[in-house]
Amino acid sequence: MQSLRFTAESSTDGVLERDFVVGEVPGVLWSPAGAGRAPLVLMGHGGGNHKRHPAMAGRARRFATACGVHVAVIDAPGHGDRPRTAHDEREVTALRAARDAGEPEGPAARRYSAYLADRAVPEWKATLDALQQLPEIGADGPVGYFGINLGTAIGIPLVATEPRITAAVFGLHWPDVVAEQARQITIPIEFVLQWDDEDIDREAGLELFDAFASAEKTLHANAGKHHDVPRFEVESAARFFGRHLTAPA
Amino acid sequence: MQSLRFTAESSTDGVLERDFVVGEVPGVLWSPAGAGRAPLVLMGHGGGNHKRHPAMAGRARRFATACGVHVAVIDAPGHGDRPRTAHDEREVTALRAARDAGEPEGPAARRYSAYLADRAVPEWKATLDALQQLPEIGADGPVGYFGINLGTAIGIPLVATEPRITAAVFGLHWPDVVAEQARQITIPIEFVLQWDDEDIDREAGLELFDAFASAEKTLHANAGKHHDVPRFEVESAARFFGRHLTAPA
Numbered sequence: 001m002q003s004l005r006f007t008a009e010s011s012t013d014g015v016l017e018r019d020f021v022v023g024e025v026p027g028v029l030w031s032p033a034g035a036g037r038a039p040l041v042l043m044g045h046g047g048g049n050h051k052r053h054p055a056m057a058g059r060a061r062r063f064a065t066a067c068g069v070h071v072a073v074i075d076a077p078g079h080g081d082r083p084r085t086a087h088d089e090r091e092v093t094a095l096r097a098a099r100d101a102g103e104p105e106g107p108a109a110r111r112y113s114a115y116l117a118d119r120a121v122p123e124w125k126a127t128l129d130a131l132q133q134l135p136e137i138g139a140d141g142p143v144g145y146f147g148i149n150l151g152t153a154i155g156i157p158l159v160a161t162e163p164r165i166t167a168a169v170f171g172l173h174w175p176d177v178v179a180e181q182a183r184q185i186t187i188p189i190e191f192v193l194q195w196d197d198e199d200i201d202r203e204a205g206l207e208l209f210d211a212f213a214s215a216e217k218t219l220h221a222n223a224g225k226h227h228d229v230p231r232f233e234v235e236s237a238a239r240f241f242g243r244h245l246t247a248p249a
Numbered sequence: 250m251q252s253l254r255f256t257a258e259s260s261t262d263g264v265l266e267r268d269f270v271v272g273e274v275p276g277v278l279w280s281p282a283g284a285g286r287a288p289l290v291l292m293g294h295g296g297g298n299h300k301r302h303p304a305m306a307g308r309a310r311r312f313a314t315a316c317g318v319h320v321a322v323i324d325a326p327g328h329g330d331r332p333r334t335a336h337d338e339r340e341v342t343a344l345r346a347a348r349d350a351g352e353p354e355g356p357a358a359r360r361y362s363a364y365l366a367d368r369a370v371p372e373w374k375a376t377l378d379a380l381q382q383l384p385e386i387g388a389d390g391p392v393g394y395f396g397i398n399l400g401t402a403i404g405i406p407l408v409a410t411e412p413r414i415t416a417a418v419f420g421l422h423w424p425d426v427v428a429e430q431a432r433q434i435t436i437p438i439e440f441v442l443q444w445d446d447e448d449i450d451r452e453a454g455l456e457l458f459d460a461f462a463s464a465e466k467t468l469h470a471n472a473g474k475h476h477d478v479p480r481f482e483v484e485s486a487a488r489f490f491g492r493h494l495t496a497p498a
Contacts, residue, residue: 195459195468206455210444214472218479219444221458221468230467232492234487243481 004130015064025123026081027051027074030060031136039136039245042124042165043073044147044154047109048092050080053201059146059234066238067246069144070102070137073203074127076150077119091115103108105199106174113153114177120154124164132164142245146194146237148172160184167244169237172226174200175208182211189217192233195224253379254323264313271379271414274372275330276300276323279309280385288318288494289386291373291414293396296358297341299329308395308483315487316495318393319386325377325399326368340364354448362402363426369403374411381413391494395486397441397478398419408434416493418486421475423449423456431460438466439489442480446475 007026008019017030028051032038041063045056052075060071075081078088091112098105132139138180145168147155152173160181161167171192175182189212193205209219218240223229256275257268265280277300281287290312294305300322309320309474323332327337340361347354381388394417396404401422408414409430417434420441424431441452458468467489471479 195466209470216442216479218470219468219470221470223464223466230465232488235488239481239484 001129001133002126003133004127013061013065015061022074022127024082024122025074025231027072027127028057028060029070029131030057030064032064032068032070035136036213037072037136037138037141039067039069039142039241040128040131041067041069041071041144041146041241041245042128043071044071044120044124044145044151045076045079046148047113047150048079048095049150051075059237062234063146063238063241065170066235067242069241069245070131072127072131074123076154077116077123087115109199110153110174110176113150113173116150117154117157117177119122121158121161124154124158128162128164142166143201144168144241144245146241153178156181156185159187164237167241169240171220172197172200172205172229174209176204179208181210182208183213186213186215188244189214190237191217191219192229193219193221194226194228195221195223199226250382251375252382254375262281262310262314264310266386271323271376272372273331273484274323274376276321276376277306278307278380279306279313281313281317284297284319285318286385286387286390288316288391288393288490289377289380290316290318290320290393290395290490290494291377292320292322293369293373293394293400294322294325294326295397296327296362296399297328297344299400300324301329307484311483312395312487312490315484316406318494319369319380321376321380323372325403326365326372331493336364353470359402359423362399362422365399366403366406370407370410372430373403373407377411377413391415393417393490393494395490402427405430408436416490417457418489419479421446421449421454422457422470423453424460425453428460431457432462435462435464437489438463438494440466440468440469441476441478442468443477444472446471448475 002023004020006018006020014033016033018029020027056073063071078084094108101155141179143164145165148171152170157176159168169190251272253269253271255267255269263282265282267277267278304320312320325487327333343357392413394414397420401419408417416437418439440458
């Protein structure tokens with residue numbers, strides 16, 4: 001088992017922030033300052049994005065203070081501080097070409113996301129193994145997952161094969177590649193969808209939500225385009241994790 | 250203008266509960282004990298239900314304590330303490346007959362709900378006029394509306410023609426009669442739908458959500474049947490009203 005090595009540490013506004021690496025994968029662990037053992041939320045970032053993007057850092061800090069949980073984000077392959085392979089470069093070029101030509105990004109995004117998920121899922125499992133060796137997390141504490149967009153493309157195959165994760169927030173993705181794995185998922189799900197998404201067809205988004213086998217699943221569909229997910233969904237996700245990871249049994 | 254007359258008063262757990270009548274319409278006003286002027290939420294009950302049903306009283310108390318708002322519920326025509334007309338009796342008989350025969354209740358429910366809405370909308374406007382004469386509510390304070398099921402059948406035509414109401418929670422209804430009025434509504438909306446509703450077809454529910462012209466509208470679709478709306482939706486509605494009625498401008 002790979003162990004986790006901390007490489008930097010700072011503390012702001014009651015939240016401890018620690019850079020770490022597990023093998024070659026860099027991540028950040030946000031924790032409520034001075035907390036003892038607490039639940040863990042794994043958070044996957046969006047496509048073209050990285051572990052320390054303001055949307056990740058802001059959400060992680062909010063989860064840490066609102067729910068008292070640890071939040072870990074790692075760079076996806078080819079993202080953030082990680083090198084791009086020739087394959088990554090080709091896919092990024094294809095995505096940019098579609099965008100520049102005003103064509104739908106969906107086909108290239110789905111293909112590249114699936115490729116990244118194949119590499120990222122074992123990395124997440126190794127990261128979780130290593131995080132659970134920390135005394136403030138432990139091997140038997142509750143674990144949640146948050147990831148929309150690329151975070152859903154990676155998160156669905158992860159959650160479908162990772163029984164340690166018991167609650168997850170997903171959204172903003174197509175069903176094509178991941179619906180089959182979503183059908184194997186039975187844990188509580190909160191799913192975010194944009195009603196006027198210019199990239200993801202409304203029926204496609206609803207089809208992916210429908211695929212989850214979970215007895216408790218909630219769709220939050222908001223008016224607006226792909227990037228207009230309202231800020232209050234962060235609070236909603238915090239409450240979701242509060243209910244499922246930290247509430248008394 | 251009809252004025253409001255209080256007929257009974259009690260106080261429990263920090264919430265003042267006052268029975269009132271406006272003309273021939275009886276209602277209950279729940280208020281945070283000792284509060285000064287505060288926003289008002291009008292709450293419509295479900296079909297076959299009444300102003301003091303536990304689901305109404307519990308939600309009203311929660312809104313009063315969580316958001317510090319007043320909550321008013323009135324009996325719909327033919328419901329609670331109000332007499333049934335011969336027309337009411339015929340429609341209730343038709344609804345029961347459909348249920349006993351295992352047939353869809355939708356056609357009878359939609360027809361009867363529309364009939365009730367025609368009578369209830371002017372009653373709600375007169376009630377709001379009277380409530381706004383109370384110093385703790387006032388003529389220029391924020392007003393919200395909460396109503397699912399029959400509360401939506403009555404609430405949509407009410408909100409479509411009542412500019413004093415600036416935020417509303419709806420849900421669990423068919424688009425047939427009310428979608429046209431929903432298209433005139435532009436205020437923030439939270440809309441509750443049950444993903445496995447045995448009475449209301451999923452596409453019909455989504456069609457009604459789609460009809461609202463609001464720039465801010467959120468669909469909360471939960472796995473489960475018609476009567477299985479999760480309790481956490483009460484908290485969500487409380488936060489919705491908190492954002493729109495009580496948050497600083």
